[in-house]
Amino acid sequence: MNTEKKPGKFQVIFRFLKGSFYLFVLSLVFSVLFTACNALTPQIIRYAVDHILTGVGDSYGRHLLFLAAGAVLVAAILSGIFNYFSKMTLAKGSENFMKNIRDTLFHHIEKLPFAWHVRHQTGEIIQRCTSDVEVIRNFVCNQMPDVFRIVFLMVLYLGIMFSMNVKLSLVAAAFIPVIVGYSGFFYSKIGDRFMKADEAEGALSSTVQENLTGVRVVRAFGREKFEIDRFDERNERFAGLWIKLGGIMSAYWATGDFITGIQILTVLVTGTVLVVHQELTLGEFLAFVSYNSSLTWPIRSLGRILSDMSKAGVSVERVAYILDAEEEKEEGKALQPPLDGDICFEHVTFAYDEEHPILEDMSFTIPAGSTFGILGSTGSGKSTLMHLLNRLYDLPPGNGRITIGGVDIRDIKREYLRAHIGMVLQEPFLFSRSIGENISITEETPHEERIHHAAEIACVDEAIEHFTDGYNTIVGERGVTLSGGQKQRVAIARTLMMKAPILVFDDSLSAVDAETDAKIRHALKAEMEKATVLLISHRINSLKQADLILVMDKGKICELGTHEELISQEGIYKDIYEIQMNSDIRVMEGGKKA
Numbered sequence: 001m002n003t004e005k006k007p008g009k010f011q012v013i014f015r016f017l018k019g020s021f022y023l024f025v026l027s028l029v030f031s032v033l034f035t036a037c038n039a040l041t042p043q044i045i046r047y048a049v050d051h052i053l054t055g056v057g058d059s060y061g062r063h064l065l066f067l068a069a070g071a072v073l074v075a076a077i078l079s080g081i082f083n084y085f086s087k088m089t090l091a092k093g094s095e096n097f098m099k100n101i102r103d104t105l106f107h108h109i110e111k112l113p114f115a116w117h118v119r120h121q122t123g124e125i126i127q128r129c130t131s132d133v134e135v136i137r138n139f140v141c142n143q144m145p146d147v148f149r150i151v152f153l154m155v156l157y158l159g160i161m162f163s164m165n166v167k168l169s170l171v172a173a174a175f176i177p178v179i180v181g182y183s184g185f186f187y188s189k190i191g192d193r194f195m196k197a198d199e200a201e202g203a204l205s206s207t208v209q210e211n212l213t214g215v216r217v218v219r220a221f222g223r224e225k226f227e228i229d230r231f232d233e234r235n236e237r238f239a240g241l242w243i244k245l246g247g248i249m250s251a252y253w254a255t256g257d258f259i260t261g262i263q264i265l266t267v268l269v270t271g272t273v274l275v276v277h278q279e280l281t282l283g284e285f286l287a288f289v290s291y292n293s294s295l296t297w298p299i300r301s302l303g304r305i306l307s308d309m310s311k312a313g314v315s316v317e318r319v320a321y322i323l324d325a326e327e328e329k330e331e332g333k334a335l336q337p338p339l340d341g342d343i344c345f346e347h348v349t350f351a352y353d354e355e356h357p358i359l360e361d362m363s364f365t366i367p368a369g370s371t372f373g374i375l376g377s378t379g380s381g382k383s384t385l386m387h388l389l390n391r392l393y394d395l396p397p398g399n400g401r402i403t404i405g406g407v408d409i410r411d412i413k414r415e416y417l418r419a420h421i422g423m424v425l426q427e428p429f430l431f432s433r434s435i436g437e438n439i440s441i442t443e444e445t446p447h448e449e450r451i452h453h454a455a456e457i458a459c460v461d462e463a464i465e466h467f468t469d470g471y472n473t474i475v476g477e478r479g480v481t482l483s484g485g486q487k488q489r490v491a492i493a494r495t496l497m498m499k500a501p502i503l504v505f506d507d508s509l510s511a512v513d514a515e516t517d518a519k520i521r522h523a524l525k526a527e528m529e530k531a532t533v534l535l536i537s538h539r540i541n542s543l544k545q546a547d548l549i550l551v552m553d554k555g556k557i558c559e560l561g562t563h564e565e566l567i568s569q570e571g572i573y574k575d576i577y578e579i580q581m582n583s584d585i586r587v588m589e590g591g592k593k594a
């Protein structure tokens, strides 16, 4: 059990502030200076009204007026400069902060075990890495500095206001808890509605995404009307939720404006009375009104920011969930032995979860340099054997062992093991890059000749040269669409580039016609003479040249032998052989008649 104490929410955030914390501090210092400069202007106005206005007719008065105008100008220039540096350092700090989060998340996700990726939906992970990270960015880079700035502004302005007139300040300040409380309460109540609208947006965009990626299925099954109706229904729900929200928000703004209006009105009336009673000078009154109106917007937004900030906690938890997931650890001896020996499965028993055993007590040996065929019904556990061989999953202690050249693979460094086992999967994944880049993905310095040679062995060179851009043709959404068979062959070429001593073909020729399949296998055998080849296939024709063939069913070994041995005895292999031979004959006869 992991006894390490999990970091608290703020610790999670602080680790990303490394290297940029000083920028946030600088930004706050500039923001303080900016606010202080802004606070000067009403004081200059106050002085001008109380001391200059009466004597502006004489030259001394005019001199003072110019000084006051100059002071306002200097305050405006300084405030502009401080504002610029405050925003600039904040932007720099924010980008560094975001870069740190993105780097950490991506590097961490790359190192998470395969099982973790299987258990989690890609969409969910992407949402945590985008939307939740955005909420955290907003919290750290906007909301926290805003709260600091607003609180400082309130303390400074209220301090100045109280120093001018306590009575009027008490009247103005009495409204602050009402305004902050009102917007805070409102946003905390409306939060659920925003969440529902966000979910509706998610549902709407996933409908669009599914339809774009699954356009062929939609057309082939004539589901356009159904999909359009589904989209319309979701679109309507989404629009409905936002219209309702729009109504509620309008009421909120109107009520907020009303409360603020009442506050300004009260300050105006009280201030006028105080001026009339000579408890306040005209200049002080004007400065007071100016400070009061400068406080209105920040105070109104404070409640919203505070209530929004509570959402960041959930997002931090969602991102921390990914960061807390344990990376793949090397627990064995991390050896790097030569991998050209026999591969032995010894009493291998395995289950992905406790309830469903997948492999049961499987023991067999794959002689070094041989071609080893595996046949079995779907779901019988063939790919699982390969997951174990590649250490995508480790065999728990007591569940048997797998050795290569006598070394338990749990003691072989994962990275090394995987770099020496070339895997070609049934549904290969190609990156949205050029075909050449896809083939040479494992090469530090791609070599054109080697790329072409690998493509030739995989029988895909002609097809590639047929494209206008040849090996520079981009694969995927931005480029050409390769057929299933072409993709499989590009993936084979990619694996051949590894020059791995062990090659696994997991039903990876299923989309290739029988003739090309045979051609590829012969070329492969000639090229990779010494390699141990594991060939998983449903086609007897592909398997029959193998040195040994393992037949499995429901996670158990049923038969093991050469093609000749297996067809000379009753069993699954012979049954499948006969079915496939008969259907081949029927196809040939059909062809002749036609």
Ligand SMILES: Nc1ncnc2c1ncn2[C@@H]1O[C@H](COP(=O)(O)OP(=O)(O)OP(=O)(O)O)[C@@H](O)[C@H]1O
Pocket: 118, 352, 353, 358, 376, 377, 378, 379, 380, 381, 382, 383, 384, 385
């Ligand atoms: N990562 C996984 N997590 C949980 N269960 C899995 C996982 N991979 C496969 N299984 C389950 O294990 C069983 C064996 O799957 P496996 O892919 O090994 O079969 P297979 O013989 O290769 O099938 P096919 O010929 O259809 O590819 C199946 O029931 C499958 O649902």
